[in-house]
Amino acid sequence: MGTKLDFADIDAVLFDFDGTLVHLNIDFSQMRADVEAVLPRYDLSTGELSALYTLELIEECVRILAERDGEKIVAAFLRDTEAAMVAIEMGAAGAAEMHPGAPELLEALQRQGIKVGIVTRNCRAAVEHILGRNTLTYDVLLTRDDVVAVKPDPEHLLTALRLLGVEPGRTLMVGDHPMDVRAGRVVGTKTVAVLTGYSPVERFAPENPDLILEQVGELGTYLIT
Numbered sequence: 001m002g003t004k005l006d007f008a009d010i011d012a013v014l015f016d017f018d019g020t021l022v023h024l025n026i027d028f029s030q031m032r033a034d035v036e037a038v039l040p041r042y043d044l045s046t047g048e049l050s051a052l053y054t055l056e057l058i059e060e061c062v063r064i065l066a067e068r069d070g071e072k073i074v075a076a077f078l079r080d081t082e083a084a085m086v087a088i089e090m091g092a093a094g095a096a097e098m099h100p101g102a103p104e105l106l107e108a109l110q111r112q113g114i115k116v117g118i119v120t121r122n123c124r125a126a127v128e129h130i131l132g133r134n135t136l137t138y139d140v141l142l143t144r145d146d147v148v149a150v151k152p153d154p155e156h157l158l159t160a161l162r163l164l165g166v167e168p169g170r171t172l173m174v175g176d177h178p179m180d181v182r183a184g185r186v187v188g189t190k191t192v193a194v195l196t197g198y199s200p201v202e203r204f205a206p207e208n209p210d211l212i213l214e215q216v217g218e219l220g221t222y223l224i225t
Contacts, residue, residue: 002170007190007222012166013109014157014189015138017120019197020216021026022103026092026122028054028189034084042069042077054085055121055150081146082123091124096130099196101217108224116140117160123151140164151183172223174216181207192219 020026029223032054036046039088042065044204048183049057056082065074106116117140119146122126140163142156149155173184181204182192195201204212213219 009170010114010117010172010223012117012164012172013172013174014117014119014160015126015183017118018122019176020174020194021099021136022096023099024092024096027088032090032105035081038084072115085121086125090122093126093129095124098134099216101215103136105220108220110137112224114223115166117164117166119151119156119160152179154183156185157183174219178203178207181209
């Protein structure tokens with residue numbers, strides 16, 4: 001899908017992981033329920049925070065606890081919520097499969113001198129478990145455990161760009177969720193949406209990606225010469 005674009009000036013590609021490179025059935029509803037089950041132990045409730053993504057919900061709860069109860073309680077809360085999320089992520093990691101063409105695409109990009117970064121909100125343990133069984137070629141991998149702020153916060157992508165030594169304007173951000181496209185737009189990359197996650201094509205319309213593909217492997221048509 002999408003028109004033929006000139007990506008001749010691309011020095012690097014940043015990829016989301018879950019849903020983009022890898023088919024991963026994370027039960028996000030259960031994860032959310034398990035995280036919310038932790039809140040009452042700390043005299044917290046979802047309340048007005050219900051619209052936040054799970055990681056952002058945890059971040060806001062941390063802010064509240066830091067002001068109210070101090071660092072020791074914050075540390076305990078983070079341990080409990082992280083354990084709830086990791087349990088779901090690790091459970092899904094065992095059955096993860098690479099999307100068709102993903103390994104070949106990343107290898108071809110590096111052979112052509114295009115740097116590859118992976119930026120994911122998943123935990124490092126789950127990602128490494130998947131990569132232990134499925135080889136992917138990349139230069140930089142940044143999970144949520146490796147950065148202070150995760151996408152859609154621009155710092156996640158900006159950290160990857162700094163490590164890769166590339167400029168945003170010569171980079172593609174590729175993802176299966178509108179937040180991936182949004183994050184790329186904010187930092188100044190070109191953007192590609194893929195339809196292998198939970199987001200139908202209609203959800204990407206407000207983000208106006210430069211290109212929409214059915215599968216990530218199709219990106220080679222635009223980048224590999």
